[in-house]
Amino acid sequence: MDTSFSAEDIAFRDEVRAFFDEAYTDDLRDRMGDSKQYREAIVEWQKKLNAKGWVAPNWPVEFGGAGWTPTQNFIYESERSSRGIRDVVPFGLKMVAPVIYTFGNEEQKARFLPRILNSDDWWCQGYSEPGAGSDLAALKTKAELDGDHYVVNGAKIWTTYAQHADWIFCLVRTSSEGKKQHGISFLLIDMKSEGIKVNPIESIDNHHSLNEVEFNNVRVPVENLIGEQDKGWTYAKALLAHERTGIAGVADSKRALREVRRLAEAQVSGGKALIDDPLFQKRVSDIEIELMALEFTDLRVLASVAAGGAPGAESSLLKIKGTEIQQQVQELRMDVAAHYQGVLPTELDNNVIGHEFGSAARQSYMYGRAATVYGGSNEIQKNIIAKAVLGL
Amino acid sequence: MNFDFSEEQTMLRDSVARFVQDDYDFDKRRSIVASEAGMSREVWQTFAELGWLSVPFAEEHGGFGGGPVDLMVMMEEFGKGLIVEPYFATVVMFGGLLNAAGSESQKAQYIPGIIDGSRLGAFAYLERQSRYELADVLTTATAAGDGFVLNGEKVVVSNGVNADTLIVAARTSGEQCDRSGISLFIVDAAAPGVERVSYRLMDGQNVANITFNDVSVGADALLGELNGGFAVMDRVVQEGIVALCAEAVGLMGQLNSKTLEYTKTREQFGVVISSFQALQHRMVDTFMSYEQAKSMLYRAVCALENNDADLRRELHALKVMTHKCGKHIFEEAIQLHGGMGLTDELDIAHYAKRLMMINATFGDRDHHQTQFNALSYGSQASDSVASMSDAA
Numbered sequence: 001m002d003t004s005f006s007a008e009d010i011a012f013r014d015e016v017r018a019f020f021d022e023a024y025t026d027d028l029r030d031r032m033g034d035s036k037q038y039r040e041a042i043v044e045w046q047k048k049l050n051a052k053g054w055v056a057p058n059w060p061v062e063f064g065g066a067g068w069t070p071t072q073n074f075i076y077e078s079e080r081s082s083r084g085i086r087d088v089v090p091f092g093l094k095m096v097a098p099v100i101y102t103f104g105n106e107e108q109k110a111r112f113l114p115r116i117l118n119s120d121d122w123w124c125q126g127y128s129e130p131g132a133g134s135d136l137a138a139l140k141t142k143a144e145l146d147g148d149h150y151v152v153n154g155a156k157i158w159t160t161y162a163q164h165a166d167w168i169f170c171l172v173r174t175s176s177e178g179k180k181q182h183g184i185s186f187l188l189i190d191m192k193s194e195g196i197k198v199n200p201i202e203s204i205d206n207h208h209s210l211n212e213v214e215f216n217n218v219r220v221p222v223e224n225l226i227g228e229q230d231k232g233w234t235y236a237k238a239l240l241a242h243e244r245t246g247i248a249g250v251a252d253s254k255r256a257l258r259e260v261r262r263l264a265e266a267q268v269s270g271g272k273a274l275i276d277d278p279l280f281q282k283r284v285s286d287i288e289i290e291l292m293a294l295e296f297t298d299l300r301v302l303a304s305v306a307a308g309g310a311p312g313a314e315s316s317l318l319k320i321k322g323t324e325i326q327q328q329v330q331e332l333r334m335d336v337a338a339h340y341q342g343v344l345p346t347e348l349d350n351n352v353i354g355h356e357f358g359s360a361a362r363q364s365y366m367y368g369r370a371a372t373v374y375g376g377s378n379e380i381q382k383n384i385i386a387k388a389v390l391g392l
Numbered sequence: 393m394n395f396d397f398s399e400e401q402t403m404l405r406d407s408v409a410r411f412v413q414d415d416y417d418f419d420k421r422r423s424i425v426a427s428e429a430g431m432s433r434e435v436w437q438t439f440a441e442l443g444w445l446s447v448p449f450a451e452e453h454g455g456f457g458g459g460p461v462d463l464m465v466m467m468e469e470f471g472k473g474l475i476v477e478p479y480f481a482t483v484v485m486f487g488g489l490l491n492a493a494g495s496e497s498q499k500a501q502y503i504p505g506i507i508d509g510s511r512l513g514a515f516a517y518l519e520r521q522s523r524y525e526l527a528d529v530l531t532t533a534t535a536a537g538d539g540f541v542l543n544g545e546k547v548v549v550s551n552g553v554n555a556d557t558l559i560v561a562a563r564t565s566g567e568q569c570d571r572s573g574i575s576l577f578i579v580d581a582a583a584p585g586v587e588r589v590s591y592r593l594m595d596g597q598n599v600a601n602i603t604f605n606d607v608s609v610g611a612d613a614l615l616g617e618l619n620g621g622f623a624v625m626d627r628v629v630q631e632g633i634v635a636l637c638a639e640a641v642g643l644m645g646q647l648n649s650k651t652l653e654y655t656k657t658r659e660q661f662g663v664v665i666s667s668f669q670a671l672q673h674r675m676v677d678t679f680m681s682y683e684q685a686k687s688m689l690y691r692a693v694c695a696l697e698n699n700d701a702d703l704r705r706e707l708h709a710l711k712v713m714t715h716k717c718g719k720h721i722f723e724e725a726i727q728l729h730g731g732m733g734l735t736d737e738l739d740i741a742h743y744a745k746r747l748m749m750i751n752a753t754f755g756d757r758d759h760h761q762t763q764f765n766a767l768s769y770g771s772q773a774s775d776s777v778a779s780m781s782d783a784a
């Protein structure tokens with residue numbers, strides 16, 4: 001048992017710092033924070049990361065991964081989040097790519113992976129449907145073979161950033177025989193295909209990231225099928241486990257909590273700073289202590305994955321705890337903003353409003369409610385632990 | 393012991409409920425929120441015709457002569473209907489202050505206009521720095537001739553931009569957080585030197601920051617005694633807290649019944665999701681939260697009506713309980729609606745946002761818990777319901 005950094009680790013940390021200092025410019029930071037410029041800016045950033053070889057560190061080295069140790073991963077994540085640098089967009093790099101390099105054929109790997117690495121394509125995830133949320137296997141969007149094409153009909157919902165996407169990876173029904181998990185296929189669909197319609201959904205934070213995607217006789221070449229027809233569920237399940245690693249967001253929550261403390265120092269009312277309020281201090285330290293433990297839970301899972309274990313039900317634990325903590329920090333920030341916590345975006349300057357973070361606190365808190373719903377709701381994660389860990 | 397409403401109170405309740413059902417559905421509310429004023433003059437006129445605007449005023453001024461229970465009954469129904477019209481700002485706060493401290497001629501001048509719907513009011517008390525400290529007032533009123541000149545800024549003023557008349561808390565003597573030395577002034581919102589910028593809060597409210605640049609008012613603008621404004625606002629804030637918490641209880645009840653209804657119709661895994669015991673127990677918990685919040689409200693309204701010696705303690709407890717139960721209920725409501733709960737389209741999010749804004753008005757949970765503790769254990773027992781401490 002030893003969790004201290006080696007000399008190589010320290011050298012690595014210095015390299016990460018030097019890179020961020022140079023590559024993550026103030027201008028880039030500002031544009032990434034502006035929802036109108038976000039897509040362009042994050043793509044620019046990911047291209048910089050790719051040039052450094054760090055955009056997909058956890059991919060197998062042969063496809064472009066960095067071959068980092070768990071400690072290096074930890075160091076990188078800590079440095080990234082302590083600077084408030086947003087994580088990469090997961091849909092291509094963290095979600096579909098692992099499916100492609102694990103289950104795809106050589107042609108598919110050659111065709112898609114380099115473009116994902118270089119952020120040439122923007123991907124979105126087409127799993128959920130109006131009738132298939134937690135019960136994903138109930139999905140109905142149909143793909144019927146017609147010569148060398150599948151013809152896709154149906155609708156996906158809650159598709160994040162479909163409005164930006166060049167490609168969508170979908171679970172579609174190719175057979176309705178047997179168990180519902182059987183007969184699902186994993187299909188890559190070009191968003192420019194005829195018959196696709198994207199309808200925006202305004203979310204609780206008054207932003208537009210969610211969409212409904214309709215498929216009306218969309219023709220998809222058979223070479224876009226991953227693996228075997230009707231076996232998509234197995235591939236998707238492997239992907240879901242991947243999606244959940246890193247979901248604990250420990251480093252991001254640590255940074256957010258530090259930020260809350262800083263903000264609370266500046267809130268002085270009746271001659272007293274909020275940070276000196278014992279009730280407030282208790283709330284902060286309750287979260288901090290949970291985070292200290294979660295940081296090590298996260299490392300334990302990482303270490304076991306590195307030792308060859310597959311991220312299984314442990315990642316459910318990380319998701320539940322990680323999102324609960326994330327939401328508590330967001331709530332704390334709202335409370336620091338007091339009566340300014342409800343401010344909606346406006347053309348007015350923050351200085352006119354009289355508050356610099358009220359609107360941002362509202363936005364992150366409101367959107368943050370989704371973290372316990374998406375990626376498999378926390379109730380579903382608990383069902384997974386009950387079954388897979390406790391054997392119920 | 394009698395928890396029944398009087399015949400008149402039952403009629404009031406039923407008339408609001410009928411109005412909401414027939415004339416104020418969620419789409420109507422949405423279009424009102426989206427309008428430039430963020431309220432409907434037409435609806436307001438209906439309120440006047442139905443007699444609701446007259447409830448707390450004495451019969452000699454054309455009022456209904458109602459007390460805290462009457463207001464509670466109405467506010468609870470307003471909560472259920474998610475009514476965004478400025479009843480609280482105009483009738484409860486602006487009207488309440490006039491009731492509490494107005495001279496006969498001031499009452500005669502302003503109250504009939506409130507009752508017939510022609511005059512909208514607002515209470516301008518918050519400042520950038522003041523958080524939940526009611527006595528933290530920097531805006532000044534300086535004697536000039538036989539009147540006063542006002543300078544300073546008020547922020548997040550509810551109904552501030554639509555109001556015809558403002559009641560402004562300003563310092564006439566003493567230091568920043570002193571309770572003595574605050575005076576209240578009735579100010580024409582269109583007076584020279586009054587500048588308003590409006591923005592929206594997430595619950596749809598149209599609020600304003602209002603600056604006063606050498607605004608001259610006559611001696612007759614002084615509401616109550618010179619330097620004696622704090623006691624007046626403190627008392628009216630007490631009434632306001634009960635009214636707001638009544639609205640909150642209405643919101644909570646609706647959230648619970650809508651969530652229950654949703655889970656009884658939403659199917660996943662081939663069954664309605666209300667059949668999962670994990671969710672049943674959660675809804676039992678939110679049901680109990682609702683009952684607790686309601687009981688606390690009834691306690692507090694009785695204490696207010698009887699002007700009990702430990703009224704402050706009751707009100708702090710009410711605000712703590714309302715915050716806690718409200719948050720519990722809206723978080724569960726969103727979570728149990730899954731993706732639907734994260735949309736702007738469904739009313740669930742809007743009920744949640746209103747509850748959040750109520751929690752952030754006149755002190756949040758931590759604030760009131762601190763006050764409650766000070767009364768229970770502290771040497772520096774507080775004697776202001778929405779004030780941080782006596783330290784100043």
Ligand SMILES: Cc1cc2nc3c(=O)[nH]c(=O)nc-3n(C[C@H](O)[C@H](O)[C@H](O)COP(=O)(O)OP(=O)(O)OC[C@H]3O[C@@H](n4cnc5c(N)ncnc54)[C@H](O)[C@@H]3O)c2cc1C
Pocket residue numbers: 124125126127128130132133134135157158159160161210370373374375376377378379380383658660661665668670671727728729730731732734
């Ligand atoms: C912001 C956001 C972004 C999203 N992005 C994407 C995306 O990019 N691509 C995509 O495909 N999907 C996406 N989703 C969809 C997300 O995966 C689903 O919302 C989620 O799976 C829940 O499904 P549902 O919304 O249909 O809720 P439901 O499944 O109807 O669940 C409703 C409630 O019932 C509970 N519940 C359901 N079953 C059980 C059970 N067996 N036991 C106990 N409780 C249960 C749930 O936990 C939840 O609280 C996104 C969702 C959100 C909110």
Ligand SMILES: Cc1cc2nc3c(=O)[nH]c(=O)nc-3n(C[C@H](O)[C@H](O)[C@H](O)COP(=O)(O)OP(=O)(O)OC[C@H]3O[C@@H](n4cnc5c(N)ncnc54)[C@H](O)[C@@H]3O)c2cc1C
Pocket residue numbers: none
């Ligand atoms: C101090 C004490 C005094 C008592 N005095 C008396 C007495 O005077 N007379 C008498 O007749 N009995 C008495 N009892 C017995 C008491 O009523 C039983 O203990 C109780 O009914 C629970 O039964 P059990 O102990 O068999 O637990 P179980 O019924 O086996 O329950 C075990 C656990 O499972 C949970 N559980 C069970 N069913 C469900 C379900 N459907 N859904 C969710 N959770 C469930 C329970 O809540 C409990 O947590 C007493 C018990 C105690 C501890």
